[in-house]
Amino acid sequence: MSRRIQEHPILEFPRTKEITIVFEGRELVAHEGDTVASALIANGIDVLRDSMSLHRPRGLFCAIGNCSSCLMVINGVPNTRACVTPVSQGMTVERQRDKGMMP
Amino acid sequence: MTYDLIIVGGGIQGVATAYELAKRGAGKILLLEKTFLTGGSTGSCAAGIRAQFGSEFNVRLMARSLEIFEHMDEELGYSKDYLELWQGGYLVLAYSGKEFEGLKRNAEVQHRFGLDTVILSHEEVQKEFPRVNVDGVVGATYHGRDGHADPFRVTFAYAEAAKKLGVDIREWTPVSEILVENSKVRGVKLEDGSKILADRVLVSAGAWTTALLKTAGVDLPLWGEKHEILITEPWERVLGPMVISFSRGFYIQQRPHGSFIMGLPPVDPEHWYEPEEFDFSSSMDFLMRMTKEATHVLPFLKGVNVVRQWAGLYEMTPDHHHAIGPVDEVEGLWVAAGGSGHGFMFGPAMAEQLSKWMTDSPMDIDLAPLAPGRFKKGALVVEPAVVG
Numbered sequence: 001m002s003r004r005i006q007e008h009p010i011l012e013f014p015r016t017k018e019i020t021i022v023f024e025g026r027e028l029v030a031h032e033g034d035t036v037a038s039a040l041i042a043n044g045i046d047v048l049r050d051s052m053s054l055h056r057p058r059g060l061f062c063a064i065g066n067c068s069s070c071l072m073v074i075n076g077v078p079n080t081r082a083c084v085t086p087v088s089q090g091m092t093v094e095r096q097r098d099k100g101m102m103p
Numbered sequence: 104m105t106y107d108l109i110i111v112g113g114g115i116q117g118v119a120t121a122y123e124l125a126k127r128g129a130g131k132i133l134l135l136e137k138t139f140l141t142g143g144s145t146g147s148c149a150a151g152i153r154a155q156f157g158s159e160f161n162v163r164l165m166a167r168s169l170e171i172f173e174h175m176d177e178e179l180g181y182s183k184d185y186l187e188l189w190q191g192g193y194l195v196l197a198y199s200g201k202e203f204e205g206l207k208r209n210a211e212v213q214h215r216f217g218l219d220t221v222i223l224s225h226e227e228v229q230k231e232f233p234r235v236n237v238d239g240v241v242g243a244t245y246h247g248r249d250g251h252a253d254p255f256r257v258t259f260a261y262a263e264a265a266k267k268l269g270v271d272i273r274e275w276t277p278v279s280e281i282l283v284e285n286s287k288v289r290g291v292k293l294e295d296g297s298k299i300l301a302d303r304v305l306v307s308a309g310a311w312t313t314a315l316l317k318t319a320g321v322d323l324p325l326w327g328e329k330h331e332i333l334i335t336e337p338w339e340r341v342l343g344p345m346v347i348s349f350s351r352g353f354y355i356q357q358r359p360h361g362s363f364i365m366g367l368p369p370v371d372p373e374h375w376y377e378p379e380e381f382d383f384s385s386s387m388d389f390l391m392r393m394t395k396e397a398t399h400v401l402p403f404l405k406g407v408n409v410v411r412q413w414a415g416l417y418e419m420t421p422d423h424h425h426a427i428g429p430v431d432e433v434e435g436l437w438v439a440a441g442g443s444g445h446g447f448m449f450g451p452a453m454a455e456q457l458s459k460w461m462t463d464s465p466m467d468i469d470l471a472p473l474a475p476g477r478f479k480k481g482a483l484v485v486e487p488a489v490v491g
Contacts, residue, residue, distance in 0.1 A: 052337065052361075068336065079336060079408070099361045102341040102403050 002029075004042040019089045036082040036093055037063070037070050048072055048082055049096040071096050076103070106271075106301040108461075109291055110134045111278050111315060112308035114145035115254060115450030116439050118261045118272075120307060122179075123458035125268035132270045133299065135291070137277040137311070141258045144309040145447055147383075147415025149332055149366055151345050151356060152448040153193045153249035154218050157209040158486040160424065161445075163468050166216050168452035169248050172257075175451070179260040186260060187253035189359045191343035194232060195244045196400075198350050203242040210244050220246040235346060236400055245344065251358060254447045261454075281306070281319040281436065288319070288435035305437040305461075310416040312426075312440040313376050321432050324478050325441045326374040327381055327416035330366060331389035336408045337361030346400060353396045355404075363404065367393045374419070385412040417444040422483035425449065427457060428474030437461065438475050 005013060016032040021039060030039035037048065037060050047057040048070045061069035065084040074080040074093050078100030082093070108129060110117045113136025121134045136142065152172055154165040173190075176183050197203035210220040223243045228235060231245075262272055281304055282289040290300035306312050310327030338361050345356035355365040367389065375381055390412060398405045420426055420441040430436040439457055442449055456466045472484060 077406070079338070099337045099339045101339050 002042055003044055004031075019087065021087050021089075021091045021093055023093045024095065030087045032087070034087045036072065036074060036080075036085045036087055036091070039087050040082065040093070047095065050098075052099055055097070071100070073100075104299070106131045106133045106290075106299065108132045108303045108305060109299060109301040110305045110307060111281075111291065112136065112143070112306065112311070112440075113138075113140040113258075113262075113272070113274065114143050114307065114309055115141075115258050115261070115447050116145075116309075116442070116453060117305070117307035118258050118265065119450050119454030120305065120439060120457055121270045121272075122261045122265040122268065123454045124461060125265055125270050127458055127462045127464070129458070129462050132265075133301070134265070134270060134272045135276045135278055135293075135299075136272070136274045137308075139274050140262055140272070141255050143311065144415050144418060144442070145254050145258055145450075147332070147413055148254050148447045149354060149356070149364055150187075150251050150254050150358065150447070151193070151249075151354065152252050153246065153345070154213060155193050155195055155209065155220060155244060155246050155249060156486060157205070157212060158424075158484060159212060159216075160468075160473070160484055161449075161486055162209075162212050162216050162218070164449055164452045164456075166213075166218055167455070167468065168449055171451040171455065172252055173248075175252075175257070175260070179264045181256070181260040181263075184359075186256050187251065187359045189252075190248050190250035191357075192245050192247040192345070193249035194228070194235070194344040194346050196228070196235075196346065196348045197241045197243060198239050198348060200241055202350050206242070206244045213246065218246055218248070220244050232344070232346075234342060234401060234403055236402055238399075249345065251345070251356060252448075257447075257450075278315065279318070281315060281433075283319045283433050283436075286433055288433055303435045303437065303461075305439060307439040309440055309442075309446065310375070310381065310418040311378055312418070312438060314378055316430070316436075316438065319430075319433050319436060321430050321436070323426060323438065323475055325418060325420050325426055326376050328372045328374065328419050329369060329382055329414050330417050330444070331369070331385060331393075331412065331414045332364065332366040333390065333393060333409050333412040334358075334365075335363040335404075336410050338363075338407065341403065342401065348400075351396065353393070353400065355397055355401060362410070363397075363407065365393060365397050367396060375416075381416060383414045383416075385414055417442075418446065419443050421478060423486050424484045425453060425473050426475040426478075427453060427470055428460065428476075431474075431476045 070082040280292040423443040
């Protein structure tokens with residue numbers, strides 16, 4: 001069930017083209033113009049990474065690229081900010097479990 | 104209240120000396136810090152520790168300092184993890200034949216004092232450290248016990264251990280004047296006008312030392328020099344050693360936390376003697392020069408985000424060695440400053456030896472040639488292996 005906001009009292013959300021992203025091997029529907037974080041949250045996914053020291057779940061926090069709470073492995077690149085990275089067709093997204101391995 | 108000794112300055116030098124003196128039963132000690140412990144050069148330093156120096160003094164002192172770092176967990180009661188001790192070595196790169204010869208000479212001195220520094224050819228650097236771009240690298244030296252320790256936690260650990268031995272520590276207590284009567288130290292005057300008396304005063308206030316000594320009529324050629332530094336987001340460990348070049352000036356290390364800390368000396372350093380002149384601003388120029396150099400030497404750093412940039416002061420002396428020991432002009436006044444960019448790493452050994460000196464015990468490494476009087480006599484001590 002999508003958590004995408006359909007009607008909002010003040011803002012308008014124009015419908016954009018549907019695309020597919022691959023989250024941990026699962027195909028998900030996203031919309032052009034989504035950030036990775038907004039697409040995941042619309043699909044009911046709130047946990048974006050593990051915390052670095054104690055490995056506890058972390059989700060969207062600052063939403064403006066500052067806080068490191070949403071660092072994910074996107075298209076194979078760790079430490080990518082899901083909150084400011086736009087989705088694209090076929091993009092792979094994985095939760096980050098560690099501090100990020102250098103390729 | 105009267106103290107036997109007042110220490111001015113809450114960086115590694117002052118705090119570690121307070122601990123070492125208390126351990127040797129040197130009486131009632133008060134440490135005064137203008138801001139907070141590590142608030143000056145200690146807290147803005149690059150956290151590197153190395154024995155790869157060139158002068159006999161520095162090699163012997165740093166060989167001892169490494170030993171102290173290696174046993175600091177037992178000595179102070181804090182784990183190596185807490186102290187962020189990491190011994191991944193220092194890889195010192197040479198970019199010319201002449202520089203390589205110099206590094207080899209330094210290694211000879213290091214070997215003489217029991218360090219197992221390795222000399223590496225261009226090919227060996229490439230083989231042992233495949234992440235390092237060896238373009239232009241003629242050779243290198245590597246010493247595996249060099250590395251990293253956290254300047255904040257090491258200082259705090261010394262402070263807690265000192266407090267347990269009865270040392271009083273007061274932060275946010277700026278000293279405005281050293282009180283002198285008939286060429287003998289009497290104590291200090293605080294910025295709020297109150298006085299605290301003591302038979303001896305040790306000034307270990309980094310680049311702020313010069314101005315304080317001036318209030319006692321003592322002239323010390325020690326100045327502050329701004330150096331900038333930055334740190335990145337953390338990654339899983341990919342780089343073992345501190346990678347450093349004396350000729351190009353850069354140093355880059357991955358901390359135990361995973362972040363990369365790196366610096367580069369100023370292009371045209373200014374000499375600041377008065378605290379009013381001190382400037383701690385961060386510059387775009389440094390950020391551009393540093394990131395260019397870092398991504399050249401360690402290409403994997405491309406795409407790694409910088410999270411913070413700051414500036415601190417090297418406390419420089421004419422010969423890049425500490426000014427440490429009693430001040431000739433005023434009885435009971437001592438100084439321990441002028442680490443010239445290496446104050447943190449030397450701190451433990453300097454504190455240990457200085458505390459022996461101050462309690463009339465024989466020093467294992469005689470610090471007398473580093474006494475502040477040497478500048479007037481022209482008896483400078485030369486160190487070839489420094490950055491900037």
